[in-house]
Amino acid sequence: MTDDRSLVSRVIGGEEGAFRTLIRQHGCLVAHMVGRLVKEDADRQEICQDVFLKVYEKLPEFGFQSKLSTWIATIAYRHAINHVRKHRMQFEELPDDARWTERFVDYEDPGELLEAKDETARVQQFIDLLPAQYKAILTLYHLDSMSYAEISEVMNMPEGTVKNYLFRARNLLKEKLNKYFEKQEYERPGIAGTR
């Protein structure tokens, strides 16, 4: 992988090829974040493009106080979360009581739940229902292999909160999957009973 410092100075110097390399190196990171937080396919590419336009504009101000990937992820997160706030979504607020957890675990999206191909697709549908902050943390940790410290920098929250949100998000998904299988076992005992 190209050295970040040399790549950044080449982009600032106006080298088109260097900017192309930067986009290709960090495209997945941005696509993960935007793809996970933004549901509308038509908006996703526009937001990803806006992220890289902002990266290009602000690159001369980037002083390597953090890794380049962490800085780009921060821009991607802010763009995506702004979009989410404009288009209010189900379970947008963070859970602060047991009733929220119960409501989340019991909630069914009748349109989407019928379409899942397999168990992984089913869990991914559940992930879509989580609050944006949870989805962002899960994505940065599991797909982009970021450390707690890096995620804490991207999301501007203490490391302890990152760990707590990560645990709670995975726990919510497990509980929701459990509830789903329980329902399956009740409705079709022979099929789901193997679990």
Added chain:
Amino acid sequence: MKDQELQELVERGSSQGDRDSRLYHSVFKALRTETDYVLPADFAERVIAAVKARYSSRDMVWFTGGVFLIIIALVVAVMVTGFSFTFGAFTFLSGYPGLVIFGVAFILALQWIDRRWIRKSVL
């Protein structure tokens, strides 16, 4: 076993074989699966084109604004001072056509060198 410990165990690839472990295995597998959204193959080219379009339109706005302000300033200055147009001090140049040609050629050469050799700061 506490749920947190169970998550750590499953993340390391171990399992207790119970229902919760199996559920967590499914959750972790889904979390490691790529999202359905993939950037198009020509995404980098589209971004570069957008950067170029943005900066060229920005330059044009500044240039047009500058020209407009100069014209306004000129008109105001002429109106306020009652300035009348004469060649004034430059009338002496009529005796040195070579100097005028050299001046014009020098400025054009500088412009050419600037465009050809000075590195562009925008893509």
